[in-house]
Structures are given as C-alpha cells and as structure tokens.
Amino acid sequence: MMPTLSLPAPAKLNLMLHIVGRRDDGYHELQTLFQFVDYGDELHFSRRDDGQVHLHGELAGVDHDDNLIVRAARLLQQESGTTHGADIRLDKRLPMGGGLGGGSSDAATTLLGLDRLWQLGMDPERLAALGLRLGADVPVFVRGRAAFAEGVGERLTFVEPDEPWYLVVVPQVFVSTAEIFSDPELTRDTPPIKVRTVLERGGRNDCQPVVEKRYSEVRNALILLNKFVSARLTGTGGCVFGAFPNEAEAVKVAAQLPATLPGFVAKGSNISMLHRKLENLS
Ligand SMILES: C[C@](O)(CO)[C@H](O)COP(=O)(O)OP(=O)(O)OC[C@H]1O[C@@H](n2ccc(N)nc2=O)[C@H](O)[C@@H]1O
Numbered sequence: 001m002m003p004t005l006s007l008p009a010p011a012k013l014n015l016m017l018h019i020v021g022r023r024d025d026g027y028h029e030l031q032t033l034f035q036f037v038d039y040g041d042e043l044h045f046s047r048r049d050d051g052q053v054h055l056h057g058e059l060a061g062v063d064h065d066d067n068l069i070v071r072a073a074r075l076l077q078q079e080s081g082t083t084h085g086a087d088i089r090l091d092k093r094l095p096m097g098g099g100l101g102g103g104s105s106d107a108a109t110t111l112l113g114l115d116r117l118w119q120l121g122m123d124p125e126r127l128a129a130l131g132l133r134l135g136a137d138v139p140v141f142v143r144g145r146a147a148f149a150e151g152v153g154e155r156l157t158f159v160e161p162d163e164p165w166y167l168v169v170v171p172q173v174f175v176s177t178a179e180i181f182s183d184p185e186l187t188r189d190t191p192p193i194k195v196r197t198v199l200e201r202g203g204r205n206d207c208q209p210v211v212e213k214r215y216s217e218v219r220n221a222l223i224l225l226n227k228f229v230s231a232r233l234t235g236t237g238g239c240v241f242g243a244f245p246n247e248a249e250a251v252k253v254a255a256q257l258p259a260t261l262p263g264f265v266a267k268g269s270n271i272s273m274l275h276r277k278l279e280n281l282s
C-alpha cells in the first residue's frame, strides 16, 4: 500500500473588500484583506505510478475533469514533466459559492501536496504563479500567509492582523461571483487606500449591498448576526461572519441561531493550517 498524505484546505475570509476599478478585460481591481480560519476541507493523496489522476467521490454539480483539484494536479504534471499520478480523496466541509474560497483552497492544497508527494521541490513562487492560472484566490492559499491583496488578487503584501475567533454563518443560497461582479449597481470607484490604513481602520465589503439586495437569505443573516456582533459578508458571499475575543463567546452566539442558519466557529489564523501541517511534517 502506498502511504497516504492527508492535508487540510482551510477557508479564507475577506476581512474587507474594496473595488477600486475595472480592467479593460472586465475583471475588477480589488483591495482585499485575506485571513485564514482553522476550518476547512481535507484532502488525501496517494501516489500512482501510471500517471493517472483520479479524484474519488462526487462533488455535486462539478464534473471530475472540471474539479479544481484535478485541474491543479494536471497542471502540475504538465509543468513538472513528472510521470507520477495520484489517487485523491476529498472530505468536503466548506460550502460552495460561499465566499470562503473552498475550491481555490483545494487547488492550492493539491499543488503543495503533490509537489511533496511527487518530490518535485518546486519553488513556492512558481507554485503560486501556477495557482493564479486556476483562480485569483489560489496564490494566497499557496503562500499560506494572511495578506493584503491588490490587482485581481495576485499582488500580495503579507500582514499580521489580530487573530480573533469567528462565527461564520452559512445562508442556504448559492451566490454566483460572476453575477455579483456584473451587477450595474456595484460600486467600482472606492479610492485605493494604503495597507497601513486598512490595518488601523479596517474597511468594508463593496459587494455587500448588491448581495443583500439580491439575496434575502443573506440580508436576514446579516440582520440577525448584527444583533450580537458587527457582521460582514466574505468575498461575494453568501457567508457572513463576526469576530469574537474568544471561542466561548462565539459558541454562545452560534447556539442562538435558528436551525435554518447553520454555521461554524473557528479561530482566525495568519498562517494557514495547511502550512502549519507541512512545517510539522518536514
Ligand atoms: C471576490 C473574491 O472571492 C475575493 O477573494 C475573488 O476575487 C473571486 O475570485 P474567484 O472566485 O477566483 O472568481 P472567478 O470564479 O475567477 O470569477 C468569476 C467571475 O467574476 C468576475 N470577476 C472575478 C474576479 C475579479 N477580480 N473580477 C471579476 O470581475 C469575472 O466575471 C469572472 O468570470
């Protein structure tokens, strides 16, 4: 039996997200603060020597070959020229279309996991650049450090904001990122600010008004959570979150939410739990 490498794929939160412009290709220029939380998917990798990549288990609505895990594995094969393949299992815990970056995190864990399993020793910079080809949020997961991101999310400045406990609430809706970014009412002219200002004074999520307008489930979740703590949308939603000084206070609020509004409590972290685990392995 081949040994199995098991690695986490944590969620991210966008602590703020400003839209400062739009590029000629329609993509939006952002300023966003990424922090990881100690909660996420788990991936299990074992090596194959026939060059094939197999992801076991279905993900509703995503074809095997479209899954970011499979795409990441094949991209890494192509770029490295390795003859190895892999069997991959995914324990999915993160909601899809939640703004928690689950698909991007799975892709990043695949790049780092297979780099290790296949003993490629690829430079982290290069893995991050490969990740960018799969999605704007993949590089920050590859680097594994909390970051202020600019451009479409690829220009990273590593930062160390406070690491509170979060209650993340998961409204039962799928929010399409493309739909939010194409809404005419989205504001795209927030003046750019310095990372220092963000860390001192915070910011807002420019997508939030549009998401609240289109999805009553998200609006209601924000209203409810705001009764206990200052609540905000992550990414293009639909998940919303609030910060607490300790786990007990977050759990107390979680217990008061209705059953129709599931959620989880997790610690914010400036070093992703993937990187903490990889560090421990080596
Ligand atoms: C909003 C964030 O979650 C912040 O973390 C990410 O920037 C979203 O990145 P993502 O999930 O990788 O987004 P994609 O799935 O690549 O984008 C879906 C669609 O959203 C629009 N899009 C996305 C990112 C961006 N900076 N500008 C855009 O206009 C594009 O029309 C794109 O086709």
Ligand SMILES: Nc1ncnc2c1ncn2[C@@H]1O[C@H](COP(=O)(O)OP(=O)(O)OP(=O)(O)O)[C@@H](O)[C@H]1O
Pocket (backbone or CB within 6 Å): 059, 061, 062, 066, 067, 068, 069, 095, 096, 097, 098, 099, 100, 101, 102, 103, 104, 106, 107, 137, 177, 235, 236, 237
């Ligand atoms: N391994 C994967 N896990 C989740 N989604 C995947 C995966 N592979 C491909 N996808 C596709 O990516 C889409 C976005 O999923 P994801 O969970 O990353 O959303 P998200 O949390 O809203 O991301 P973001 O914060 O980047 O907007 C899914 O709807 C799905 O079609």
